Amino acid sequence: MVHEEELLDGAARVLAGDHSASMVQIAAGIGTSRATLSRRYATREALLKAVAVRAIEVVDGCLAPLDLAQDADADAFDTALEDLVVALMPAAHLYGFTSRDATVLADPEFRAGVDRQDQRALAFLALGQQLGRLRADLPPYWIWYSLWGLLDAAAEGVRDGHLAPRQIGHLVLTSFLSGTRPPARPPAGAPAP
DSSP states (O other): OOOHHHHHHHHHHHHHHOTTOOHHHHHHHHTSOHHHHHHHOSSHHHHHHHHHHHHHHHHHHHTGGGOOOTTOOHHHHHHHHHHHHHHHGGGHHHHHHHTTOHHHHTOHHHHHHHHHHHHHHHHHHHHHHHTTSSOTTSOHHHHHHHHHHHHHHHHHHHHTTSSOHHHHHHHHHHHHHHHHSOOOOOOTTOOOO
């Protein structure tokens, strides 16, 4: 018997690849029968709602590294940022579907959950900017959206067979950091380029 979380994660993976997948296609994609899926979720809309709730719960759990004290130093921020990126990787398929589905996006509970998560992440990213660990010339929302864009691209690359799951952690982290870290300052007294 498939556990609820596995079923919802599987449904999200199928839907991330085909937003219009029917209940029959979703069931086949997760290796169960339409009847089994329908017993748990009477309609496609009920399934979408359950996937959205699962996405909020999973991402909430991933945001734990953001709970730094306001007096955190640069090293603590860097560690928390790496932990955040690693934690979010398994949630990319949930985000990849829920961030694009009109039915899910119209759900006020889902929107409230996303808004709450965004505010938590933005406060964390602003701290990184204050500490000089993230570029101050980029809006925090851009940094947050950029991270999700990379995670979504990684999930798609794995789904399409172009990337190995073990590769994406390094690829996402290095790509993210290379675009969001402030440029290195030349040592004092060094000639300008």
